[in-house]
Amino acid sequence: MCQGEWTLAFATAIENDLEKFVWPSAPAIIIDASGLVRLDTAGAWLLFRLAERGRRAGREVTLSGLAAKHASLFELVSAHPPAQAVRPPYHNPLERLGMRAVEEGRTALQFLSFTGETALALVRMITSARRFRWQDMAANIESAGFQALPIIGLLTFLIGVVISYQGGVQLQQYGASIYITDLVALSMTREFAPLITAILVAGRTGSAYTAQIATMQVTEEIDAIRVLGLDPVELLVLPKLAAMLIVMPLLTLYADFLGILGGMLMAGLMLDVSSTAFLERLPDALTMESYLIGISKAPVFAVIIVMVGCYQGFMAKGSAENVGERTTSSVVLAIFLVIIADALFSVVFSWLGI
Amino acid sequence: MKVSASSPNVIELRRVHTRLGATQIHEDINMVIRANEITALVGGSGTGKSTLLRAMLKLLRPTSGSIKVLGQELAAIDDQGLHLLRRRIGMLFQYSALFSGMTILENISFPFREHTDLSPEMIRELSCLKLGLVGLSAEVGAKYPSELSGGMRKRAGLARALALDPELLFLDEPTSGLDPVSASALDDLILELQHSLALTVLMVTHDLDSIWKMADRVAMLGRGTLVAFGGLKEVAASPDPLVRSFFHGDRGPKNG
Numbered sequence: 031m032c033q034g035e036w037t038l039a040f041a042t043a044i045e046n047d048l049e050k051f052v053w054p055s056a057p058a059i060i061i062d063a064s065g066l067v068r069l070d071t072a073g074a075w076l077l078f079r080l081a082e083r084g085r086r087a088g089r090e091v092t093l094s095g096l097a098a099k100h101a102s103l104f105e106l107v108s109a110h111p112p113a114q115a116v117r118p119p120y121h122n123p124l125e126r127l128g129m130r131a132v133e134e135g136r137t138a139l140q141f142l143s144f145t146g147e148t149a150l151a152l153v154r155m156i157t158s159a160r161r162f163r164w165q166d167m168a169a170n171i172e173s174a175g176f177q178a179l180p181i182i183g184l185l186t187f188l189i190g191v192v193i194s195y196q197g198g199v200q201l202q203q204y205g206a207s208i209y210i211t212d213l214v215a216l217s218m219t220r221e222f223a224p225l226i227t228a229i230l231v232a233g234r235t236g237s238a239y240t241a242q243i244a245t246m247q248v249t250e251e252i253d254a255i256r257v258l259g260l261d262p263v264e265l266l267v268l269p270k271l272a273a274m275l276i277v278m279p280l281l282t283l284y285a286d287f288l289g290i291l292g293g294m295l296m297a298g299l300m301l302d303v304s305s306t307a308f309l310e311r312l313p314d315a316l317t318m319e320s321y322l323i324g325i326s327k328a329p330v331f332a333v334i335i336v337m338v339g340c341y342q343g344f345m346a347k348g349s350a351e352n353v354g355e356r357t358t359s360s361v362v363l364a365i366f367l368v369i370i371a372d373a374l375f376s377v378v379f380s381w382l383g384i
Numbered sequence: 385m386k387v388s389a390s391s392p393n394v395i396e397l398r399r400v401h402t403r404l405g406a407t408q409i410h411e412d413i414n415m416v417i418r419a420n421e422i423t424a425l426v427g428g429s430g431t432g433k434s435t436l437l438r439a440m441l442k443l444l445r446p447t448s449g450s451i452k453v454l455g456q457e458l459a460a461i462d463d464q465g466l467h468l469l470r471r472r473i474g475m476l477f478q479y480s481a482l483f484s485g486m487t488i489l490e491n492i493s494f495p496f497r498e499h500t501d502l503s504p505e506m507i508r509e510l511s512c513l514k515l516g517l518v519g520l521s522a523e524v525g526a527k528y529p530s531e532l533s534g535g536m537r538k539r540a541g542l543a544r545a546l547a548l549d550p551e552l553l554f555l556d557e558p559t560s561g562l563d564p565v566s567a568s569a570l571d572d573l574i575l576e577l578q579h580s581l582a583l584t585v586l587m588v589t590h591d592l593d594s595i596w597k598m599a600d601r602v603a604m605l606g607r608g609t610l611v612a613f614g615g616l617k618e619v620a621a622s623p624d625p626l627v628r629s630f631f632h633g634d635r636g637p638k639n640g
């Protein structure tokens with residue numbers, strides 16, 4: 031005997047009651063549904079499941095008294111018994127590790143092929159003297175370079191202050207305060223300015239590149255570019271690459287300047303090294319070689335950031351969520367590769383003895 | 385379900401005006417939608433069909449006028465009441481609006497998980513049941529929306545809209561972007577579900593075949609207002625030039 035409202039709102043209560051239900055021993059059982067006031071799909075499913083359970087327990091179950099308005103719903107539910115959900119196949123940790131390794135290996139190869147594709151597009155564009163997209167490049171220079179000036183300036187200035195303060199405390203003990211110029215100038219130009227700039231640009235601009243291209247990929251705009259007879263790499267990647275190759279050395283130079291300025295101000299405040307003394311010492315401390323070493327890293331970092339950002343964008347597929355995932359991995363990978371490259375630079379320079 | 389005069393009103397629009405920026409979208413719209421009927425909302429592009437639908441869901445506020453849905457005045461309803469009201473309404477969006485980060489089965493389970501205290505087992509069973517009701521196989525449940533065809537996505541969207549057994553179902557161009565065979569199958573499915581679940585359906589559509597097959601009533605928007613409203617045959621026979629061109633234009637080979 032079922033009665034009352036068998037609806038979603040009461041489904042849990044009904045289910046719990048049904049759990050406690052013990053089948054009578056009689057072989058034939060009639061479920062009397064004449065007392066049902068309301069029935070929805072959840073209720074109909076519970077009723078269906080009850081009858082099925084009875085049948086599996088070896089009883090002959092008949093349903094009676096179901097109102098006409100409920101009968102069609104019950105039929106609908108009985109006609110579409112829910113399929114068993116397919117669970118994704120299980121992989122043990124070793125299999126997962128292997129799959130991951132294959133996946134990463136494939137990604138590395140794809141990245142290599144994308145880099146090659148871009149190089150080919152570059153060669154094609156130079157040799158065939160095709161119209162280069164100066165306007166796109168200029169727009170990229172503005173957004174990646176000019177608009178990044180405040181944040182890069184502020185952060186490198188503060189780094190200069192911190193180096194000067196931390197180093198100054200030690201140098202003062204040896205009465206070698208004037209060497210603060212060497213410390214600040216060399217560490218800023220050789221390491222901090224290029225590295226900090228690259229990390230900030232990767233976070234600011236690399237991520238924007240990925241988001242832009244990934245969104246275009248997901249909305250089939252990249253395919254539209256191809257179908258219109260254009261090359262997406264030439265259209266989207268080359269102007270960014272050119273812009274970044276121009277912007278990164280300039281930003282690094284700017285970071286050099288502000289970092290040294292920060293160090294100089296701190297030296298004046300804390301070590302009594304006047305800015306005149308600091309500037310007089312600067313030409314001896316900062317060799318052309320050190321300066322060029324720092325600046326020479328900038329184009330390499332620029333290529334890494336653009337290639338990783340654009341590659342991640344082109345690899346996007348499916349959904350909006352994937353755009354977010356790609357953007358995250360673009361930033362992480364770009365910063366990772368920038369630091370690796372910086373370490374390689376150090377190793378190579380120490381071999382060369384410069 | 386056939387039109388019967390005694391059906392209670394599910395939606396009542398009284399003197400609804402909508403203005404978006406400088407554009408007057410709706411002017412003086414009066415309309416009543418009765419229970420267990422399928423009403424087709426038709427009209428050319430830009431006549432404010434989807435806007436009207438959004439207004440009925442209170443996703444958008446009309447400039448003036450009153451909208452009553454399931455007996456409640458939308459302008460006067462509080463947040464709590466609106467949540468409760470929306471749970472009684474199902475909506476199939478034009479582009480399905482399935483959550484792209486969830487599998488189909490998770491999409492359908494989502495309303496259950498958020499709004500009910502059912503056991504996980506029961507939620508899984510009911511979600512699979514809805515999946516079966518809209519004619520999708522179990523393998524589809526484990527896939528992500530981006531892996532499905534347009535027709536399957538519509539069906540999955542319908543399953544999600546029907547999850548909480550709504551009394552009122554809004555369909556925004558259910559057959560758009562589908563091939564004629566899939567469109568016709570979806571129409572049959574909606575008719576069957578409407579009949580068995582005693583749904584009231586309001587659908588925005590351009591598809592004359594669906595209209596002839598399913599609609600009990602037709603409301604036609606045009607010239608910023610409701611041009612025609614009534615039983616299907618009655619509207620189709622209207623002498624209004626907009627209605628004539630819609631029902632008897634070059635692309636409307638069938639006539640009642």
